Amino acid sequence: MAETKPPPEWMAPTGRGWRALDQREVYQNPWIRVREYHAEAPTGARTVYGVVGFRNLAIGVLPILPDGRIVLVGQHRFPLGDYSWEIPEGGAPVGSDPLEGARRELREETGLEAAEWTEVLRFQLSNSVTDERGYGFIATGLSQEAASPDPTEALAMARIPFRDALEQALAGRVQDLITVAMLFRAYHMACEGQLPEPLAKAMLARNGETR
């Protein structure tokens, strides 16, 4: 991520931050830790604030094949009770190297190894309630090994033309926000010359055009 220039003036924070008055832990498991605070807002108002702390970073990997197809995984998700097609994703302990986590998740979920890795997004997933942070990577130069999913994961895998995946996000059928953001970020990269030209051309080709 290019953080070379200083931030522009309009981004300077104004006012004072939130102040925690007290806290108690109300729940924890191996993935999350929920705390309830009494807090004072920047306006001076006092409020109860429940914060969901995450033990893992969220890592998303968009694997792109030389012919412009991408790799998605399908799985049943418990919280929403639905079946979700997503880029390969997983957690890496907070404080660990996100790239190492990305390599591991890609390998575990798809059996793919990538020769080239590019970090293309850093994000906060739901920053009014959780402290979850994440990283998005593009993986290219792919080779297929054997997958080794987590014991609770039953994953399907599909190699889909990039535009077809984008179309499903636009239709509201791919809704996982890391996946959605990464698809549109990859579109942006393809259009702005941030990917090798033959790859960008293959990704942006429409059905019926030469890929």
Add this chain to the structure above:
Amino acid sequence: MAETKPPPEWMAPTGRGWRALDQREVYQNPWIRVREYHAEAPTGARTVYGVVGFRNLAIGVLPILPDGRIVLVGQHRFPLGDYSWEIPEGGAPVGSDPLEGARRELREETGLEAAEWTEVLRFQLSNSVTDERGYGFIATGLSQEAASPDPTEALAMARIPFRDALEQALAGRVQDLITVAMLFRAYHMACEGQLPEPLAKAMLARNGETR
């Protein structure tokens, strides 16, 4: 959102879904409800699963001015203890009309009213732990009225050239994932002829070019 065509064959779910064996509520406040389950995974493995239920939908609104600038709001966020520049966002009760929530949040946070509204994204924010769903809207035809923020909100407001906002997302300084996804979705719309041509041209203009 265009959901006209049936889903492609590759999207068909395989295997069986998760099964909840029991549940207990471990925490709740006006915004979230945390439940712990014993659950059986699609693989048959049994596990403990903590699910954070959200009482609100997440609504994000990208307001675009006729000259291609967009409107961002800046605020201190409690969970990560940082200052965050984002598109206007807020919650609308699950089951309520997302567009009504979008109009209200835009008005409360910025004092802006919009003549045209377009729903451009539907998403799940962190679907391995929470059931939070959200909607993204583009708002155009803007007129300025008086803002009326929530008593805990102290908001700054900035009108920023679209490319400058995109640059801060690329630099990792704008990290809110709804904002990040909406910026790249708007870029996609501008490039694909999904916005009026003069507006798209103004948004995509670089510094120094005529806007």
